[in-house]
Ligand SMILES: Nc1ncnc2c1ncn2[C@@H]1O[C@H](COP(=O)(O)OP(=O)(O)O)[C@@H](O)[C@H]1O
């Protein structure tokens with residue numbers, strides 16, 4: 001269970017502080033599929049980065065099963081990220097000089113996972129495992145990023161606009177892989193998006209506006225990636 | 231401002247080269263003019279030995295250093311084109327010809343001018359001191375300092391012009407690339423891929439970090455050269471300076487030591503900085519996934535250990551052979567020349583200090599990587 005208490009974070013110089021997160025508290029159950037909705041600039045990415053231990057909050061607690069990661073040293077946080085979390089970015093961030101298999105290994109090695117080939121198969125890229133990122137389409141690259149993240153066997157998967165750079169068809173496909181793999185493996189998802197339709201896939205939805213959570217609800221039933229609108 | 235700092239390497243290296251060459255050549259010319267005044271036999275030997283040393287040192291350091299700055303200059307220009315490829319591509323798309331754009335690179339020659347000019351001036355400042363120590367024993371008649379315009383021409387003006395030309399030519403060559411390729415930046419076609427056998431070989435599975443390391447090496451072959459070269463210089467100059475202390479004067483030992491250290495520091499620093507910069511995004515992703523900073527820095531820089539070792543070994547052999555030749559051939563006639571042996575303590579000192587330096591650099595980058603803001607790297611979209 002992840003519990004955040006009164007998270008605050010500002011940017012900018014002393015005399016011109018800009019508060020991006022204005023006291024956010026929330027709870028995420030294990031195995032939840034949580035979507036963070038909000039307009040661009042509302043602070044979603046910042047919240048995601050703070051929640052995943054990429055950035056420090058100015059104040060507040062981030063409790064993972066009772067352990068406050070905001071209080072950890074950098075080294076401990078690195079270990080925390082290594083053991084518990086995985087990340088998928090809008091821009092994929094694959095390593096261009098390594099092929100699909102090597103990119104996935106980047107995640108797998110952190111969890112001493114020898115079965116990474118299965119993960120590559122699971123995202124439908126078995127045929128392309130010797131290809132390099134520039135030889136793949138955007139959707140395929142994002143699926144490699146999904147495989148890389150899942151090969152780490154994370155407890156929590158963070159996604160920041162994973163379909164932001166994709167068209168509808170490939171976007172749905174990527175979401176479908178993520179959705180099905182979550183049902184199979186049971187990790188927690190925290191996904192940021194500005195596409196309100198994607199929220200229909202979630203169990204829990206939070207809406208952010210200028211640094212605050214303004215709305216929260218639970219979906220009675222979750223739609224699949226092919227049932228939602230776009 | 232950044233660009234000035236970046237070309238500091240060239241400035242320093244050309245400074246060293248010209249500094250040393252000016253000192254010795256100026257001395258040699260002045261010494262030659264005094265040849266007629268030398269009658270005693272041992273003074274004659276001394277005279278010839280000094281002329282030889284002067285020639286050797288100038289040829290060695292001058293040639294070696296000038297070559298390095300030439301390679302470094304091309305590297306800079308290549309780097310500049312890589313990082314500015316978008317704006318250069320736009321200019322080219324607007325109809326500027328490659329030649330015209332390349333002409334603006336002549337400015338790179340300016341850094342050479344700064345270095346050589348300073349080196350020339352610096353040498354003249356030190357010169358009275360140098361002349362005195364060269365003739366400490368008073369074997370030679372007093373040698374007066376003269377100003378030789380030919381040297382100024384050969385050591386400052388010509389190199390500057392040559393390097394300007396080199397910049398333009400190399401820039402032209404690189405800018406010949408199609409506009410679209412420039413616009414796309416370090417294009418996909420340039421990604422150097424492992425030979426297909428490497429990955430297809432079943433059974434032999436390398437861990438990710440090792441594969442990353444070798445891919446990093448593949449991407450920037452010139453850095454392998456630079457790092458090898460840095461350790462070569464360090465090993466050769468450091469050990470040579472120890473022997474020089476016994477064989478020749480303390481002044482020369484100090485000078486060689488200084489040049490060796492400066493040269494290898496500058497090259498090593500530039501090479502590692504550019505390796506880390508080129509892989510900054512990779513490092514950010516690794517950090518985000520949870521790779522510790524130490525593993526991050528060694529994945530990018532650790533692969534250069536082998537070239538560094540090879541360079542070091544070559545440098546050791548090189549200086550030994552060189553000095554052996556010098557002692558047995560050149561100074562054959564000089565009486566009571568101390569015998570030359572392989573200097574084991576010097577090797578140990580050089581080896582330990584170089585290893586320490588290398589590990590220090592690795593450590594420094596690990597710290598820098600730890601402090602990087604992953605968010606900012608990600609936001610910094612190209
Ligand atoms: N490193 C930073 N320095 C200054 N301002 C920042 C920084 N990162 C984010 N911001 C600001 O914080 C606000 C929220 O950003 P972000 O969390 O990326 O929003 P979202 O992901 O919802 O679009 C934006 O106005 C942005 O300009």
Ligand SMILES: [Mg+2]
Nearest residue numbers: 044045046160
């Ligand atoms: Mg965002």
